[in-house]
Amino acid sequence: MHLTDKEIEIMKIVEENARISVDDIAKMTSLTVSDVEVTLKKLEDSNIIVRYAALVDWSKVEEHEGVTAMIDVKVTPKRGVGFDETAKRIYRYEEVSSVYLMSGAYDLSVVIEGKSMNEVARFVSDKLSTLDSVISTTTHFILKKYKHDGTVFSPPEEDKRIVVSP
Template identity: 55%
Template sequence: MNPVYTEKQLELLELLSQSGPVDSTLAAQMLDLPVDEVIDSIARFKQDGVLLGYTAVIDWQKINSHHGVTAFIDVKVTPKRGRGFDEVAERIHRFPEVTSLYLMSGAYDLQVVLDGKSLQEVSQFVSEKLSTLDSVISTTTHFRLKTYKHDGVLFSQDDGDKRLKVSP
């Protein structure tokens, strides 16, 4: 059964989802709550498995020394009787290369996201690990070329149209 939270606790969760870890005193002031209640709520979120962690959103394209590729692999699988897609998903999420795994609607059943050092590394993962699983019927791999927005954060703000103006 899903836990029930107060409206203020939901506001705190929203604040944490937008800002990541925040100082409890500052959060208490922003939400008009006692500091102890903020601390207790965050502890409860963690205990209930609602608050799973914090991640920074980093524009790796601005780091010259960072090279790598992100692959989105659509996977069609045969679900197992009595376990559905969960059994194959559990096998896939154990691979250390996998950063995210989603059950999807549509033509494919699962979407695997992984970060690799090269196209070759992603290719090896697909051919040697993913495709060899008994339940996997087919895969389609897509590569991220550019990030415009991630987790609600815009990556590159357009400074306007830089083309030369041409008048008739």
């Protein structure tokens, strides 16, 4: 779908801050509130804006116990559908948060979330590796997030420079 520069500008603003008001978007883009509302509706209806989400740093919540794993999956593609059918079967599992088609040594990258490493291991051995087209898997556990979707998770460092005045 071809989009105008203003539509792309609106998408970038909303992607950076999904809670921004329509009034503020209108001021930032020099459009009317009505134009912004129509554009947002168009982008939502065409499934370009898929959803609005918050980015949470779960490592700061003591009550949240859980692990995230990235699993590299080697797949035999099926005639006529390639990797799509296998990817669809995988992303339907409740534990799966993301599935990507990749270039390189592995075909699919699967991100899953579980309560423990054992739960992730059970998912891989009982569900993922039993799929007919899956040849092999390699599981990587995320130990710490430093940056996600462009957002740095650590607090900004203090400026330790000495103030010099004449």
